[in-house]
Amino acid sequence: MPHLTFTGRSLRATALFFAGAVLAFSASTAGLTTGKAQLKSAGPLAFGPDGILFIGDSLGASIVAVDTHDNKPAGASTAVDIKGINRKVAALLGTTPEQILINDVKVNPVSKNIYLSVSRGRGPQAIPVILRTDAAGNLKEVPMDNVSFAAVMLPNPPATNPGDPRDPRIDTITELAYVNGNVIVAGLSNEEFSSNLRSIPYPFQSVSRGTSVEIYHGSHGRFETQSPVRTFVPYKIQDKQYIVAAYTCTPLVKIPVSELKPGSKLEGTTIAELGAGNRPLDMVAYSKNNHEFILMANSNRGVMKLSTDHLENYKPIKAPTEPAGVPYETLAGLKDVKHLTSLDESNALVLIDAAGSMDLRSLPLP
Amino acid sequence: MAIAAVALTAGPATAQKISIQYEDGDFKVTGWTVPVPDPEGVFGVYVGTGNNIPPLLGSYSAGRGLLVFHPRFPLAPGVHYRAVFQLRGEDPVVAFFDGPPQDTTPVTRVEQIYPSTNVLPANELKLYVYFSAPMSRGEAWQHIRLLDEAGKAVPLAFLELDQELWDPDNQRLTVLFDPGRIKRGLVPEQEIGPPLVEGKKFTIAVDKDWQDARGISLVEGFEKAFSVGPADRISPDPKQWKITAPKAGTSDALVVDFPKPMDYALLQRLLSVAGIAGDITVDREETEWRFTPHAAWKAGSYSLVADATLEDLAGNHLDRAFDVDTQDGHLEEDESRRAGTKTFTVPFETR
Numbered sequence: 001m002p003h004l005t006f007t008g009r010s011l012r013a014t015a016l017f018f019a020g021a022v023l024a025f026s027a028s029t030a031g032l033t034t035g036k037a038q039l040k041s042a043g044p045l046a047f048g049p050d051g052i053l054f055i056g057d058s059l060g061a062s063i064v065a066v067d068t069h070d071n072k073p074a075g076a077s078t079a080v081d082i083k084g085i086n087r088k089v090a091a092l093l094g095t096t097p098e099q100i101l102i103n104d105v106k107v108n109p110v111s112k113n114i115y116l117s118v119s120r121g122r123g124p125q126a127i128p129v130i131l132r133t134d135a136a137g138n139l140k141e142v143p144m145d146n147v148s149f150a151a152v153m154l155p156n157p158p159a160t161n162p163g164d165p166r167d168p169r170i171d172t173i174t175e176l177a178y179v180n181g182n183v184i185v186a187g188l189s190n191e192e193f194s195s196n197l198r199s200i201p202y203p204f205q206s207v208s209r210g211t212s213v214e215i216y217h218g219s220h221g222r223f224e225t226q227s228p229v230r231t232f233v234p235y236k237i238q239d240k241q242y243i244v245a246a247y248t249c250t251p252l253v254k255i256p257v258s259e260l261k262p263g264s265k266l267e268g269t270t271i272a273e274l275g276a277g278n279r280p281l282d283m284v285a286y287s288k289n290n291h292e293f294i295l296m297a298n299s300n301r302g303v304m305k306l307s308t309d310h311l312e313n314y315k316p317i318k319a320p321t322e323p324a325g326v327p328y329e330t331l332a333g334l335k336d337v338k339h340l341t342s343l344d345e346s347n348a349l350v351l352i353d354a355a356g357s358m359d360l361r362s363l364p365l366p
Numbered sequence: 367m368a369i370a371a372v373a374l375t376a377g378p379a380t381a382q383k384i385s386i387q388y389e390d391g392d393f394k395v396t397g398w399t400v401p402v403p404d405p406e407g408v409f410g411v412y413v414g415t416g417n418n419i420p421p422l423l424g425s426y427s428a429g430r431g432l433l434v435f436h437p438r439f440p441l442a443p444g445v446h447y448r449a450v451f452q453l454r455g456e457d458p459v460v461a462f463f464d465g466p467p468q469d470t471t472p473v474t475r476v477e478q479i480y481p482s483t484n485v486l487p488a489n490e491l492k493l494y495v496y497f498s499a500p501m502s503r504g505e506a507w508q509h510i511r512l513l514d515e516a517g518k519a520v521p522l523a524f525l526e527l528d529q530e531l532w533d534p535d536n537q538r539l540t541v542l543f544d545p546g547r548i549k550r551g552l553v554p555e556q557e558i559g560p561p562l563v564e565g566k567k568f569t570i571a572v573d574k575d576w577q578d579a580r581g582i583s584l585v586e587g588f589e590k591a592f593s594v595g596p597a598d599r600i601s602p603d604p605k606q607w608k609i610t611a612p613k614a615g616t617s618d619a620l621v622v623d624f625p626k627p628m629d630y631a632l633l634q635r636l637l638s639v640a641g642i643a644g645d646i647t648v649d650r651e652e653t654e655w656r657f658t659p660h661a662a663w664k665a666g667s668y669s670l671v672a673d674a675t676l677e678d679l680a681g682n683h684l685d686r687a688f689d690v691d692t693q694d695g696h697l698e699e700d701e702s703r704r705a706g707t708k709t710f711t712v713p714f715e716t717r
Contacts, residue, residue, distance in 0.1 A: 043529070058529070059534055087416070087419060088419055088420055090413065091412065091413045091414075091416070091419035091420055091421075091422070092419075092420045092421075092422065092423050093422075093423065093438075093439055094411075094413060094422040094423070094437055094438075094439050094440075094441065094442060094445070094447070095413065095439070095442040095445060096413070096414075096442070096445060098581065099442065099581070101503060101504050103529075119503070120439060121579075122502035122503045122504050122577075122579065122581075123500045123501070123502055123503075123536055123578075123579025123580070124500045124534060124535050124536040124579060125500075125579070126503070127439065139420055141423055141438070167534075168533035168534065168535075168538055168631065169533075169631075169635065170531070170532070170533065170534060172527075172529045172531055173529075174527070174529055188527070188529075188531065189531075190531035190532065190533065190538075190540040191540070191629075191631045191632055191635070192629075192632060192636075192675045192677060192683075193491060193492070193542070193545070193677065193681045193688070194675060227545075230527070248525055248527075248542075248545050248546070278546075279526060281528070299526065300522075338528075
């Protein structure tokens with residue numbers, strides 16, 4: 001099994017070590033090594049502490065952590081309205097908007113700079129690129145050469161047909177988040193149908209086997225399936241850390257992070273059912289006026305605002321009951337949202353694809 | 367790479383004879399004499415003719431009348447570029463370049479859609495679409511549809527994941543039917559029912575406008591017609607597989623026949639003969655698995671090993687059905703097949 005462990009120190013850490021200040025370097029950069037971070041693809045992004053950026057590389061079956069050194073605190077909140085970001089990205093990369101894919105958008109919580117995970121090209125030879133823009137739309141490449149980074153390989157079952165040199169199987173990473181010292185990774189195989197939710201301690205050491213998550217459904221309380229998680233958001237309920245996750249088969253569930261242990265099995269607790277054709281894309285959790293909410297971008301139903309007060313009251317469903325999901329409303333006038341992420345305490349950031357022109361826009365949290 | 371590297375000065379004549387060339391992957395500006403402390407400030411290459419776009423990423427160097435810009439990425443096929451050199455207080459010098467010529471002849475086809483059988487269970491879970499050459503990501507759900515008997519598209523049939531489940535070569539796309547419509551008891555299943563209906567006929571249609579990795583359409587569309595049988599909610603049982611053992615001393619194939627079709631991709635990966643190298647072929651509409659050893663069989667005992675996650679067409683694993691009815695107790699009848707078993711072993715003898 002291709003487990004990799006990076007034990008090298010960053011140059012900065014090494015220098016401090018020889019100066020005798022062993023404990024002076026940041027814990028978040030421990031275990032980083034300096035060199036070229038190899039990406040085969042750039043998918044979901046997530047920020048950890050101190051400007052550490054996690055990049056999900058499905059083709060490389062790895063999670064790469066890069067120190068962006070982008071850790072200067074932002075000033076006052078600035079509205080974002082960058083029109084035609086796909087045109088700008090394509091121009092910067094020397095190609096046409098048809099030949100780029102924007103795979104994810106995340107905001108550095110410290111600097112408030114916006115990070116884009118991009119493919120230059122749409123075929124198997126597509127080049128992964130990480131870009132960064134400020135609120136004014138000034139785009140720059142986030143270099144992967146000569147950076148402090150660490151990578152961890154995700155376990156991928158080996159091909160068993162010795163006659164076939166290629167392994168067509170991939171776990172596609174669908175969501176990534178850093179939660180309390182762990183990188184949580186949701187993915188979906190392009191072969192067997194199984195749940196694949198992993199929790200990987202950071203700084204990276206080794207890969208846990210991940211957690212197989214099973215749910216009951218409230219209407220009958222009897223049918224169990226392996227349920228891959230499509231997207232999720234870290235969420236605290238009464239000081240306990242959860243993720244709120246959307247399964248590929250639509251229910252929205254809460255899962256306690258403390259239960260994401262190697263080999264364990266869980267029942268996600270259904271908190272809402274969203275109906276046919278619903279495709280939750282991204283979620284943002286926030287508080288406003290002493291109430292809790294989740295904002296959810298959704299392929300079929302626009303952007304939904306879920307009231308999530310008292311999620312502690314949702315118990316695992318063991319017996320047949322009718323679903324009693326959280327109340328939600330759909331925000332008027334917000335269509336074609338492809339990505340939704342947190343910008344600051346009062347704003348989300350959306351990537352809107354309206355007839356081929358993609359705009360990045362801040363959205364006051366409703 | 368053949369690049370049309372013709373530099374045309376489009377700006378007004380300047381006192382200096384400035385020329386912009388594209389050679390060996392670099393833009394080179396010659397003919398200027400004043401110092402250029404900031405090459406990035408005087409030279410940029412842009413895509414097309416549009417305004418309000420940033421110049422190409424790349425690295426600059428300048429000295430002794432030569433400014434070199436090395437683009438971060440090679441010029442793209444079929445794309446036009448505009449190179450602009452402008453010294454402070456001078457008119458711009460503009461030159462136009464083309465990326466390498468693009469072959470626009472359609473050559474890519476759909477080769478096959480698995481399962482290859484023409485009768486699918488009503489709870490069919492997935493399809494594999496095989497293409498003859500690499501494809502482009504990002505547009506799958508515009509080009510593959512499920513059609514009913516009247517030729518009308520069935521809405522929301524597939525799990526339209528933005529990530530698109532391709533293999534590393536972009537030659538095989540995995541298409542999942544929406545699991546929320548297949549799994550019993552969920553709102554989508556109750557609201558609009560499963561996409562496939564027993565007793566009806568359907569067609570999977572791929573249209574020719576789907577672009578391959580070069581950005582060129584397919585040679586032609588592709589259709590797979592099928593009828594729908596009953597839902598299958600039973601785990602495949604290795605005890606029911608028919609094993610035809612090869613003769614010792616030969617390199618004949620071990621043949622395993624299944625009572626129902628199995629998942630094409632997983633048969634290549636999750637079924638093997640313990641300790642023996644060989645080649646796998648899948649035949650008879652995925653009801654037959656053949657294993658040809660690299661070395662002749664010896665007389666004796668062998669083991670066929672199946673991973674528990676091997677699936678049939680409805681996503682039923684060997685150790686658990688796709689959606690287990692926890693009140694049924696079916697699986698409790700056979701201890702060896704309870705969930706959590708990792709592999710199943712079926713012994714066979716060669717004589």
